[in-house]
Amino acid sequence: MERKRIYLVGLGPGGREQMTQQAYAALADADVLCGYTGYVDLVRGWFPEKETYTTPMTQELARCRWALETAREGKSVAMLCSGDAGVYGMAGPLLQLTEGGEEVEITVVPGVTAALSGAAMLGAPLMHDFCVISLSDLLTPWDQIAKRLVCAAEGDSVIVLYNPGSKRRRGHLRRACEILLERKHPETVCGWVRNVGREGSEVRILSLQALKETEVDMFTTVFIGSSTTQRIGRWMVTPRGYENK
Amino acid sequence: MERKRIYLVGLGPGGREQMTQQAYAALADADVLCGYTGYVDLVRGWFPEKETYTTPMTQELARCRWALETAREGKSVAMLCSGDAGVYGMAGPLLQLTEGGEEVEITVVPGVTAALSGAAMLGAPLMHDFCVISLSDLLTPWDQIAKRLVCAAEGDSVIVLYNPGSKRRRGHLRRACEILLERKHPETVCGWVRNVGREGSEVRILSLQALKETEVDMFTTVFIGSSTTQRIGRWMVTPRGYENK
Numbered sequence: 363m364e365r366k367r368i369y370l371v372g373l374g375p376g377g378r379e380q381m382t383q384q385a386y387a388a389l390a391d392a393d394v395l396c397g398y399t400g401y402v403d404l405v406r407g408w409f410p411e412k413e414t415y416t417t418p419m420t421q422e423l424a425r426c427r428w429a430l431e432t433a434r435e436g437k438s439v440a441m442l443c444s445g446d447a448g449v450y451g452m453a454g455p456l457l458q459l460t461e462g463g464e465e466v467e468i469t470v471v472p473g474v475t476a477a478l479s480g481a482a483m484l485g486a487p488l489m490h491d492f493c494v495i496s497l498s499d500l501l502t503p504w505d506q507i508a509k510r511l512v513c514a515a516e517g518d519s520v521i522v523l524y525n526p527g528s529k530r531r532r533g534h535l536r537r538a539c540e541i542l543l544e545r546k547h548p549e550t551v552c553g554w555v556r557n558v559g560r561e562g563s564e565v566r567i568l569s570l571q572a573l574k575e576t577e578v579d580m581f582t583t584v585f586i587g588s589s590t591t592q593r594i595g596r597w598m599v600t601p602r603g604y605e606n607k
Numbered sequence: 608m609e610r611k612r613i614y615l616v617g618l619g620p621g622g623r624e625q626m627t628q629q630a631y632a633a634l635a636d637a638d639v640l641c642g643y644t645g646y647v648d649l650v651r652g653w654f655p656e657k658e659t660y661t662t663p664m665t666q667e668l669a670r671c672r673w674a675l676e677t678a679r680e681g682k683s684v685a686m687l688c689s690g691d692a693g694v695y696g697m698a699g700p701l702l703q704l705t706e707g708g709e710e711v712e713i714t715v716v717p718g719v720t721a722a723l724s725g726a727a728m729l730g731a732p733l734m735h736d737f738c739v740i741s742l743s744d745l746l747t748p749w750d751q752i753a754k755r756l757v758c759a760a761e762g763d764s765v766i767v768l769y770n771p772g773s774k775r776r777r778g779h780l781r782r783a784c785e786i787l788l789e790r791k792h793p794e795t796v797c798g799w800v801r802n803v804g805r806e807g808s809e810v811r812i813l814s815l816q817a818l819k820e821t822e823v824d825m826f827t828t829v830f831i832g833s834s835t836t837q838r839i840g841r842w843m844v845t846p847r848g849y850e851n852k
Contacts, residue, residue: 482715
């Protein structure tokens with residue numbers, strides 16, 4: 363097989379059983395496993411003989427450049443992403459760096475992103491239209507994030523928040539909830555999920571009002587219901603409307 | 608293991624290699640495989656001995672009722688969904704029917720939904736915030752769909768359209784594009800993907816203007832770029848902003 367290739371691999375939430383077989387096969391085929399240290403550590407044990415290349419969380423572009431150079435030299439590289447490789451992952455910056463050149467064969471291997479793995483733990487919050495919004499303002503101005511929150515609320519879509527908080531982003535979730543509370547009922551059914559598919563995973567269903575007072579970290583994904591989202595027992599469910607047929 | 612259980616299983620786009628190991632294990636564990644005929648046919652060959660229960664596409668509620676009754680009688684049932692079980696899938700109606708009762712143990716097993724599997728074929732259209740909207744007006748009034756299209760355009764999110772067309776829904780994609788063209792540039796980079804992970808899969812990148820003139824079927828997923836989405840060689844990419852750091 364042609365070795366000048368890069369697999370952009372979505373690992374899903376973290377466990378082997380939550381990866382697709384295609385993702386595992388890509389890791390197995392690669393000469394080098396490359397990624398943020400924490401993600402490489404997740405899979406290193408399955409392939410103890412393989413070369414690895416890790417960089418810290420903020421070195422995304424350097425990592426992509428390294429992968430492209432290494433593939434051009436004739437190796438096959440798997441770039442590891444948590445969740446899906448194309449949702450706030452490495453697929454974008456890597457493809458931008460190729461500038462459309464085709465000397466390296468690139469395959470994006472999708473995975474179960476946090477919106478899906480988190481929703482599965484909460485029940486069925488995403489049964490109807492939804493918006494995915496990252497609260498990280500490292501790469502996006504806060505004004506644009508705020509505008510998207512307003513639009514999502516006005517469309518009455520379910521909203522999934524990625525990167526709702528971190529040590530550097532304290533207060534972002536509170537600010538987001540304040541924007542939403544101007545347009546949505548304080549009792550809107552919301553939920554959060556932490557550490558999906560890893561040890562110590564947690565799930566909570568609560569009101570938008572209560573969500574505003576919640577401290578979250580970077581391993582948390584937040585779900586904000588539409589006006590029709592309900593709490594049914596221990597589940598968060600957005601009806602699609604079968605019951606009205 | 609307790610047999611009074613239901614697995615809601617997201618199969619991903621269709622092939623064995625695109626399922627998670629957890630999804631395969633749920634099918635293997637179940638006494639009965641239950642679902643729309645087309646989905647059960649995808650997996651029947653792997654488990655030739657297993658009991659199956661199939662219903663046509665429009666019998667979702669009847670299927671859920673049957674699954675719940677069968678599980679209450681002491682069997683374990685896997686309900687099959689294409690893509691993810693919680694994105695326009697069976698998780699919602701099934702959990703609604705339980706009314707919060709816990710006599711049957713329910714596990715939602717997430718899968719790679721069409722937004723992710725389609726995005727992977729196009730490149731990286733979902734690298735920044737996005738909205739998922741179904742154009743099916745069987746269960747949702749068209750006015751609400753139109754409103755969500757307007758809001759998604761005003762927030763300048765990438766938009767993923769599920770159910771963009773069918774024999775009964777001719778013209779829906781054209782109407783959606785007309786709404787978007789009032790708010791977005793006609794050269795906005797768009798893409799569509801058909802039959803992901805199955806034989807005869809197709810991918811196309813085109814302008815919003817050209818998308819308006821396109822006929823699509825129910826096996827197609829449509830991607831509409833934000834104002835920053837680019838065509839880079841054969842890829843559709845929405846930059847996240849690493850290059851501005």
